[in-house]
Amino acid sequence: MSTAEYEDVSMMEADLAMTAATSARTEMETRDVSVWFGKRKVLEGVNIAFPKNTVTALIGPSGCGKSTFIRTLNRLHELIPTAALAGEVLYEGNDIYSPEVDPVHIRLKIGMVFQKPNPFPSMTIRGNVLSGLKLSGMKRPNHDDIVEQTLTAAGLWNEVKDRLNNAAGDLSGGQQQRLVIARSLAVNPSVLLMDEPCSALDPGSTLKIEETIRELSRDITIIIVTHNMQQAVRVADNTAFFLATDGNPGHVVEQGPTTEIFGNPQDQRTLDYVNGRFG
Amino acid sequence: MADVGAPELRDLQSAATSHRGDRVFNRTITAAAFVALLVLAGITIFLGAQAIPVLQTQGMDFLTTSIWDPPNYGIWGMLYGSLLLAVIALVIAVPASLLLSVFMVFLAPSGVAKVLTNLVDLMAAIPSVILGLWAFYVLAPVSEQWQQLLNQYLGWIPIFQNESGNFSGTPFTAGFVLAIMMIPIVTSVTREVLGRTPPELINASEALGCSLWTMLRYVALPYGRGGLVGGVMLGLGRALGETIAVFFVIKIAFDPVNYYNIIESGGGSVATLIVSKFGEASGPYETQLLLAAGFFLFMGTLAVNVIANLIVNRTGRLQS
Amino acid sequence: MSSTITFDAESLPRLEEQKPQTPWGRRTSRFRTVVILAVLIPAMVATMLFWFSAIAGPIIVVAIYLPLQIIAAVLAAVAVRGTKSAGDAVIIVSAIAATIFSLIVLVSVLWSIVTKGMQALSAAFIFQNNEYISPSTPLGYGGVGHAILGTVLIVSISALIAVPLGVMTAIYITEVRGRAVPYVRFFVQAMSGVPSVVAGLFILTVLILTGVLDNSAFAAGLAYSILMLPTVARTAEEVLKLVPDDLRTGALALGSTRARVVLRVVVPAAKTGIITAAILGVARVVGETAPLLLTALKNDKTVLNPFSEPISALPTYIFTNVAQPYPDAVIRAWGAALTLMVIVAVLFTLTRMLSTKRPGK
Numbered sequence: 001m002s003t004a005e006y007e008d009v010s011m012m013e014a015d016l017a018m019t020a021a022t023s024a025r026t027e028m029e030t031r032d033v034s035v036w037f038g039k040r041k042v043l044e045g046v047n048i049a050f051p052k053n054t055v056t057a058l059i060g061p062s063g064c065g066k067s068t069f070i071r072t073l074n075r076l077h078e079l080i081p082t083a084a085l086a087g088e089v090l091y092e093g094n095d096i097y098s099p100e101v102d103p104v105h106i107r108l109k110i111g112m113v114f115q116k117p118n119p120f121p122s123m124t125i126r127g128n129v130l131s132g133l134k135l136s137g138m139k140r141p142n143h144d145d146i147v148e149q150t151l152t153a154a155g156l157w158n159e160v161k162d163r164l165n166n167a168a169g170d171l172s173g174g175q176q177q178r179l180v181i182a183r184s185l186a187v188n189p190s191v192l193l194m195d196e197p198c199s200a201l202d203p204g205s206t207l208k209i210e211e212t213i214r215e216l217s218r219d220i221t222i223i224i225v226t227h228n229m230q231q232a233v234r235v236a237d238n239t240a241f242f243l244a245t246d247g248n249p250g251h252v253v254e255q256g257p258t259t260e261i262f263g264n265p266q267d268q269r270t271l272d273y274v275n276g277r278f279g
Numbered sequence: 280m281a282d283v284g285a286p287e288l289r290d291l292q293s294a295a296t297s298h299r300g301d302r303v304f305n306r307t308i309t310a311a312a313f314v315a316l317l318v319l320a321g322i323t324i325f326l327g328a329q330a331i332p333v334l335q336t337q338g339m340d341f342l343t344t345s346i347w348d349p350p351n352y353g354i355w356g357m358l359y360g361s362l363l364l365a366v367i368a369l370v371i372a373v374p375a376s377l378l379l380s381v382f383m384v385f386l387a388p389s390g391v392a393k394v395l396t397n398l399v400d401l402m403a404a405i406p407s408v409i410l411g412l413w414a415f416y417v418l419a420p421v422s423e424q425w426q427q428l429l430n431q432y433l434g435w436i437p438i439f440q441n442e443s444g445n446f447s448g449t450p451f452t453a454g455f456v457l458a459i460m461m462i463p464i465v466t467s468v469t470r471e472v473l474g475r476t477p478p479e480l481i482n483a484s485e486a487l488g489c490s491l492w493t494m495l496r497y498v499a500l501p502y503g504r505g506g507l508v509g510g511v512m513l514g515l516g517r518a519l520g521e522t523i524a525v526f527f528v529i530k531i532a533f534d535p536v537n538y539y540n541i542i543e544s545g546g547g548s549v550a551t552l553i554v555s556k557f558g559e560a561s562g563p564y565e566t567q568l569l570l571a572a573g574f575f576l577f578m579g580t581l582a583v584n585v586i587a588n589l590i591v592n593r594t595g596r597l598q599s
Numbered sequence: 600m601s602s603t604i605t606f607d608a609e610s611l612p613r614l615e616e617q618k619p620q621t622p623w624g625r626r627t628s629r630f631r632t633v634v635i636l637a638v639l640i641p642a643m644v645a646t647m648l649f650w651f652s653a654i655a656g657p658i659i660v661v662a663i664y665l666p667l668q669i670i671a672a673v674l675a676a677v678a679v680r681g682t683k684s685a686g687d688a689v690i691i692v693s694a695i696a697a698t699i700f701s702l703i704v705l706v707s708v709l710w711s712i713v714t715k716g717m718q719a720l721s722a723a724f725i726f727q728n729n730e731y732i733s734p735s736t737p738l739g740y741g742g743v744g745h746a747i748l749g750t751v752l753i754v755s756i757s758a759l760i761a762v763p764l765g766v767m768t769a770i771y772i773t774e775v776r777g778r779a780v781p782y783v784r785f786f787v788q789a790m791s792g793v794p795s796v797v798a799g800l801f802i803l804t805v806l807i808l809t810g811v812l813d814n815s816a817f818a819a820g821l822a823y824s825i826l827m828l829p830t831v832a833r834t835a836e837e838v839l840k841l842v843p844d845d846l847r848t849g850a851l852a853l854g855s856t857r858a859r860v861v862l863r864v865v866v867p868a869a870k871t872g873i874i875t876a877a878i879l880g881v882a883r884v885v886g887e888t889a890p891l892l893l894t895a896l897k898n899d900k901t902v903l904n905p906f907s908e909p910i911s912a913l914p915t916y917i918f919t920n921v922a923q924p925y926p927d928a929v930i931r932a933w934g935a936a937l938t939l940m941v942i943v944a945v946l947f948t949l950t951r952m953l954s955t956k957r958p959g960k
Contacts, residue, residue: 553889
């Protein structure tokens with residue numbers, strides 16, 4: 001962010017002091033991230049810092065590039081053949097796109113939960129939780145403990161502890177999504193990306209997942225894309241508002257503490273959006 | 280009002296087709312649709328009718344002995360040969376097809392994959408008689424060389440023993456030709472099945488740090504298992520029934536049955552037996568023997584094909 | 600802390616200068632070196648052995664080069680990406696090997712057909728028949744004219760039978776939607792597994808041995824139609840399914856009868872697809888040999904009557920000439936194979952061209 005945005009230097013200093021107080025350090029940060037599909041630029045100049053062990057919500061109307069953005073954070077973006085990117089994505093201070101970096105390492109450290117619950121249908125509940133270890137070749141001892149810990153953290157343990165060897169497909173949609181969260185946790189990530197994790201779920205399941213998110217954020221950094229503004233208010237410490245206007249690439253209009261974005265937005269468009277006037 | 284039962288359901292289907300022209304149309308179409316059943320039933324009945332007198336005169340020896348020497352006939356060697364050739368073909372074609380489809384679906388750039396798909400389809404379109412011609416003049420000499428080398432270096436393994444020094448007309452070469460016929464058939468199914476792995480499962484695997492190998496091993500192959508098995512069995516059905524391509528490169532031998540010396544001259548299959556003996560059939564009885572052999576061939580391929588389709592259809596429903 | 604407006608395109612001209620990049624494609628020089636070595640070393644070892652040792656070529660390729668290349672790829676992968684990527688290295692090398700193997704087979708088949716077949720080709724070969732020709736007659740006299748005619752005659756007969764039946768079967772499945780749909784589908788699938796030699800035997804027992812038909816083009820056409828029907832039915836079913844339902848309901852709403860909807864709306868909308876189905880059916884049978892050996896036999900004369908006489912077709916012509924001890928006869932077989940392959944290739948290309956068009960347009 002540039003100093004020109006601040007009216008005077010003392011305000012900036014106060015801000016910096018507060019940031020330092022609320023979070024020990026920045027875990028992830030993007031610098032001028034722009035994204036293309038083929039010739040089409042879909043995101044421009046995204047600068048967001050994600051402080052450690054906080055929840056950041058990315059909000060904005062459909063098509064503003066939030067989901068695309070979140071996929072650049074763990075290098076899933078590059079799996080789309082026409083994808084391109086500029087700028088830097090820093091994880092613990094290092095650019096995850098530099099050529100020495102192994103994308104597998106990044107994806108293990110930065111886990112992801114998708115919009116639609118996607119447990120592996122050919123595996124059991126237990127198998128799903130441990131699937132990340134198999135898929136990545138990661139060695140962790142005490143599989144039984146991992147299964148219990150992660151399912152407990154995802155708020156699912158009590159519901160499935162007696163049927164760990166049943167097929168994952170037997171679970172309800174909300175349970176499947178929590179299973180998927182447990183699966184992501186089993187490889188011990190420090191950041192968890194969630195791309196509209198509740199959009200396919202009923203209100204009861206949504207509430208459970210939100211509780212889980214709050215619990216998890218004590219130990220890991222969570223970045224969540226959501227369409228649901230109440231959800232952002234309920235779970236997120238910080239919020240970034242994305243917008244794409246008539247054919248222009250999406251960008252971040254405004255970001256900051258969730259209370260500020262919803263209570264005292266600086267930009268008229270943010271005000272309109274959070275008050276439901278469009279989107 | 281005691282006789283008023285449940286409200287009568289109106290048959291909308293027949294109401295919709297109550298027009299007279301429509302009834303004629305429907306009946307014609309329905310009749311045509313049952314031609315497939317008619318043909319299958321016809322083959323079973325008419326060839327089966329030829330098999331009964333053969334079994335009466337030859338007894339079960341027709342199926343359990345291996346001889347073609349009037350008045351004794353037994354096709355055990357050919358039945359076994361069909362299986363042996365199919366197994367050799369499967370051993371070569373299944374890994375090759377799977378790897379080829381993995382290359383097309385997960386490794387090749389989409390342009391290359393498209394070209395390969397067309398080439399594989401073209402390969403499937405090559406008539407078997409042409410493949411047989413090629414096998415006889417181009418493959419067989421090369422294959423004899425390979426077999427000599429196999430025998431030289433791996434001759435201590437029983438299947439690569441050869442005592443006659445004659446490497447022509449072997450099950451190996453015939454199975455190899457069958458494998459070449461099977462590869463495009465099996466690949467077109469496996470490519471389709473692997474290509475239908477849901478993107479969300481691939482995404483999930485990638486997000487969990489998979490490698491290509493672990494993704495195939497734990498996600499794509501288990502997911503497409505039914506379709507893959509079905510595809511292989513469709514190829515197997517084709518291999519069991521293939522006649523001409525094998526006919527050119529196998530030396531038909533009844534006795535002794537070549538059980539496992541796959542690079543030893545001599546072998547056979549039911550389908551090639553029919554073509555090779557038909558021209559020289561000495562009379563109606565020998566023709567009847569061949570028809571009976573055809574009946575058992577039909578039963579075998581029908582069973583394989585039905586099982587294959589059941590597997591493919593079941594997984595097709597699961598996926599949709 | 601207050602929220603901040605973070606983006607203002609005018610104040611950030613540096614974003615204008617950003618170029619789309621694919622950083623995941625960037626490789627370290629170490630990576631490049633390792634990959635080049637992993638490809639070069641096995642190839643060089645194999646080449647050296649090929650030139651300077653007495654080891655047979657196939658042994659070098661299969662027993663030395665391929666394992667060596669797999670080992671090299673595994674080592675390279677481990678060096679660059681760690682032990683977890685060893686499996687990928689094996690799979691990638693084997694997949695490429697399988698692809699190259701299949702391509703070699705395809706090229707070898709096509710190459711031998713073209714080079715050897717061209718030796719036989721001449722106007723006489725295409726247009727003359729094989730009457731008065733013995734296996735030792737030199738090339739330049741006699742040809743496959745009668746066999747081409749035979750193939751055309753037999754395939755036409757089978758198409759006349761199988762295409763209407765196949766399309767009607769498909770209509771039953773997609774339009775009439777009777778109760779027996781799953782069974783009909785099942786029988787069609789089972790029928791597609793009937794070996795060609797069995798189709799020939801069936802016609803032989805039912806119609807020829809009983810004296811109903813002579814060995815003739817018609818008998819062969821019937822045998823071919825058994826093989827053609829399932830292909831036509833399955834393809835036609837696929838294309839009829841692609842006809843949008845709006846067309847059907849629209850026509851029904853205008854007061855059409857069902858029969859008219861199918862015949863005047865659905866089938867015309869799927870016209871190209873149905874033609875494709877017919878061509879695929881023809882391509883499926885055109886090279887089949889075994890049924891002809893059992894039903895049409897062979898004939899060196901040109902036969903035009905489909906009912907009375909044995910008749911040769913291209914596959915039977917190839918079949919009879921393959922194992923002749925006369926080189927010219929063998930060249931004739933290759934010439935016939937080339938002719939047949941050209942027919943197949945034309946049909947193949949036609950289906951590809953037609954299938955790019957969508958139905959109903």
